[in-house]
Amino acid sequence: MRLSKLAVALTSLFVFAGAVAIRQQSDGELEPPAPWQVTKLSTFSPSGRPGSSPLARILANVTNPSAIPAGPGASSPSFAPSEANCTVEWAWADAQPYGAVHECTTAPPAEASSSKWTVEILESDPGAYAPTEKLDVKFTLTLTSSSDRDGEAYSKVLVATQHFEVGDNMRGTCGGSGVCSWGLNEELTPLSIQPTIACEGTC
Ligand SMILES: *[C@@H]1O[C@H](CO)[C@@H](O)[C@H](O)[C@H]1NC(C)=O
Numbered sequence: 001m002r003l004s005k006l007a008v009a010l011t012s013l014f015v016f017a018g019a020v021a022i023r024q025q026s027d028g029e030l031e032p033p034a035p036w037q038v039t040k041l042s043t044f045s046p047s048g049r050p051g052s053s054p055l056a057r058i059l060a061n062v063t064n065p066s067a068i069p070a071g072p073g074a075s076s077p078s079f080a081p082s083e084a085n086c087t088v089e090w091a092w093a094d095a096q097p098y099g100a101v102h103e104c105t106t107a108p109p110a111e112a113s114s115s116k117w118t119v120e121i122l123e124s125d126p127g128a129y130a131p132t133e134k135l136d137v138k139f140t141l142t143l144t145s146s147s148d149r150d151g152e153a154y155s156k157v158l159v160a161t162q163h164f165e166v167g168d169n170m171r172g173t174c175g176g177s178g179v180c181s182w183g184l185n186e187e188l189t190p191l192s193i194q195p196t197i198a199c200e201g202t203c
């Protein structure tokens with residue numbers, strides 16, 4: 001009788017210790033990823049005059065300056081920092097840039113590393129503003145580890161969306177010809193944005 005009571009006590013002690021260990025590990029995983037930096041954001045809209053380019057453009061450069069753990073646990077390898085130059089172009093007079101995912105130029109190059117950046121322009125205030133003057137920019141960083149011995153790759157998808165608006169965090173000018181150029185205010189550059197983990201494991 002005595003012995004089995006002791007056994008029960010010991011068992012629950014181990015269960016308790018195990019629960020603490022699991023909680024500590026998931027606490028570490030739940031820590032938000034380190035901020036990214038938008039090092040440039042600019043937009044351009046054309047004049048629409050015959051003979052000039054009909055394309056509007058949004059340029060965005062983003063950097064993840066921190067290593068990101070590739071898996072759970074402190075001993076896991078990590079994904080290296082990376083940066084990207086992103087360009088979105090569309091026919092100003094007859095299209096919208098919204099809802100399309102564009103691959104960015106990533107450094108280190110996508111073939112050599114596990115990092116891939118994309119950008120998507122989201123409509124911020126439907127119908128009311130030009131996409132070059134008021135917009136939400138969604139950056140997605142997809143990290144993929146090389147397959148392990150079992151052929152399993154480990155992925156992590158991080159996402160951050162930032163609002164940009166002329167008169168708020170953007171300024172610029174329109175020329176007499178009708179072209180307009182706007183950009184993230186210099187004193188706000190680089191702009192820190194907070195990513196969240198959208199998926200991890202097999203994404
Ligand atoms: C972005 O463009 C700048 C200037 O052209 C270049 O120095 C940098 O390496 C580029 N970065 C990427 C990720 O392509």
Ligand SMILES: *[C@@H]1O[C@H](CO)[C@@H](O)[C@H](O)[C@H]1NC(C)=O
Nearest residue numbers: 039040059060061085086087
């Ligand atoms: C941003 O990327 C563009 C190319 O898309 C490049 O010309 C420019 O130099 C880059 N700027 C910074 C600050 O990285």
